[in-house]
Amino acid sequence: MKSLLKRYMYFLLIAIFITSVLALPVSAQDIGVNVENGVKKEGVTVNRDNHSPTGYTATFVYKNETANSVQFYGQFQFANPGVDYPIENVPTYSPEEWTKEMFPLNMSTPYVKEMTKVEGTDFWTISMPLPSGGYPYSYIVDGVTIADPSNMPIANQDTGKQNLSMAYVPFDSKKQSFDYSYVLPKKGAKTGSVSFETYSTSGLLTTDQSLGIYLPHGYDPNRNEPYKVIYLSHGGGGNEADWFNTGSAANILDNLIAQKKTEPVIVVTMNNSVFGWDMAKITKNMMENIIPFMESNYHVSKDSNDRAFAGLSMGALTTTNIYYSNPTNFGYFGIFSGADARVDLSNYNLDDLRKPKLFVAAAWYDMAYHDVGFNSEINTLKFMSVLDANQIPYEFENVNGAHDWFTWPQLLNKFLTDVVWK
Missing domain, CATH: 3.40.50.1820 (Alpha/Beta hydrolase fold, catalytic domain)
Known part of the structure; x- marks a missing residue:
C-alpha cells in the first residue's frame, strides 16, 4: 500500500511540474523563431538533446494568424513489454513518462495536447522527448484537423488527401532499447x-x-x-x-x-x-x-x-x-x-x-x-x-x-x- 501511495505521489508531482512548465509563457527564442530577422522554423525539428531521456527532442511549430485554439494530435503513446492481454489492461504512457524499456504503440485513446501560443507572434508550439521511429501527427485548429502545412504528408492529390504528417526520430544506442531508425528517410x-x-x-x-x-x-x-x-x-x-x-x-x-x-x-x-x-x-x-x-x-x-x-x-x-x-x-x-x-x-x-x-x-x-x-x-x-x-x-x-x-x-x-x- 505504501509503495502504491509513493508511486501515486511521484506521478502527481511530475504532473504538477509539467503543468507548471507548460503554463509559463514561451518566447520566440525558446523555439528558435527569430521574429526580427524573419527566421521561422515552422514544421517539426528534431534535435539531439543531452537532457532528453531519449537523447532527442522534437519541436513542432505551426503558424496561424487567426486561430483561437491549436491542439497537437498524434500517435504518441508508449507501453512496456510483457503486460497481460486484453488490451484494456495495458497501461500507456506519454512521451514525458517514457523510459528506456518502452516501445511506441497507438491505443484507442489519442494523444491530444494544447499547443502554446508564442508571445507576440502568430506561432504555436509544443516540444517533447521521443525515441526512434516515425510518428504520425496532425494539428486541430479551432476544431478542424489538418496536416502540418510545413511538413505535408505523401498523398495522391487526385484521390484523397492525408491529414497525418510524419515526424522521424533517430536512434540513440545509449539511451534507447529499440531501434526503429530503418523508417527514417x-x-x-x-x-x-x-x-x-x-x-x-x-x-x-x-x-x-x-x-x-x-x-x-x-x-x-x-x-x-x-x-x-x-x-x-x-x-x-x-x-x-x-x-x-x-x-x-x-x-x-x-x-x-x-x-x-x-x-x-x-x-x-x-x-x-x-x-x-x-x-x-x-x-x-x-x-x-x-x-x-x-x-x-x-x-x-x-x-x-x-x-x-x-x-x-x-x-x-x-x-x-x-x-x-x-x-x-x-x-x-x-x-x-x-x-x-x-x-x-x-x-x-x-x-x-x-x-x-x-x-x-x-x-x-x-x-x-x-x-x-x-x-x-x-x-x-x-x-x-x-x-x-x-x-x-x-x-x-x-x-x-x-x-x-x-x-x-x-x-x-x-x-x-x-x-x-x-
Whole structure:
C-alpha cells in the first residue's frame, strides 16, 4: 500500500511540474523563431538533446494568424513489454513518462495536447522527448484537423488527401532499447521515387483508379534482369498512399537496398477501399488489371516467384483470399495483423497452397492477433491453427506493438529482410 501511495505521489508531482512548465509563457527564442530577422522554423525539428531521456527532442511549430485554439494530435503513446492481454489492461504512457524499456504503440485513446501560443507572434508550439521511429501527427485548429502545412504528408492529390504528417526520430544506442531508425528517410541522393499512376479497372468500377508505385534508385527499364515486385494492401479506410506515408515503405526500401539487405525492387500499392472490401472483385482487379498494367508499363518480371503480396488488417484478409485463390501466382505472402480463416481448405489444392512462402505476423497487443475482442474467424491465431491442421508451413513473427502504424513498418522490414527472395 505504501509503495502504491509513493508511486501515486511521484506521478502527481511530475504532473504538477509539467503543468507548471507548460503554463509559463514561451518566447520566440525558446523555439528558435527569430521574429526580427524573419527566421521561422515552422514544421517539426528534431534535435539531439543531452537532457532528453531519449537523447532527442522534437519541436513542432505551426503558424496561424487567426486561430483561437491549436491542439497537437498524434500517435504518441508508449507501453512496456510483457503486460497481460486484453488490451484494456495495458497501461500507456506519454512521451514525458517514457523510459528506456518502452516501445511506441497507438491505443484507442489519442494523444491530444494544447499547443502554446508564442508571445507576440502568430506561432504555436509544443516540444517533447521521443525515441526512434516515425510518428504520425496532425494539428486541430479551432476544431478542424489538418496536416502540418510545413511538413505535408505523401498523398495522391487526385484521390484523397492525408491529414497525418510524419515526424522521424533517430536512434540513440545509449539511451534507447529499440531501434526503429530503418523508417527514417535515407540520407544522401540515392533514394527511390514514389509516384501515382492511373489504371483501368476494366468495368469493375465506373472510374479509373490509382496505383502508388515505388521505383528504386537507378531504376533501369532496359536492364537485362527484370525487377521483382511487391504488392502492398492498406487496411480498412486506407488508400494507395498509406504505405508510403504512415507506413514509411519507401524509406524502408531505400535503407535496406543501400545496406544490401534486399535487392532493388518495385513496390506497388492500390486502393482496395473503393471495392467495399468485396474480395472477389479485389482479387479479379489484382490479377486481371493491376499485374497486367505493371507488366505492360514497367520492366517487371512475369515469373510468379518474383512476385510478393502483403497486407495489413483488412489488407491481411485480402492477402489470405488472394493466397487461397491464386497461390501459385506469387512466391511470397505477408499476412500482417489478421487473416481470413473462414475457409474449408479441403476444397483447395493443398499442394499448391504449400508452394509459396508464408510470413504470418502480428503485434502482441494487436486486436487482430488474439482471439478475444475481435471476430474469432479473422485473427492471426485462428489462421495459424488452420495452417497447422493442414500441414502448411509458414514463418511467424510477433513484435512489440498494437494494431497500428508502429507495428506494420516493423513487419514490412522483417518481410523484406528475412523472407522475400531469401
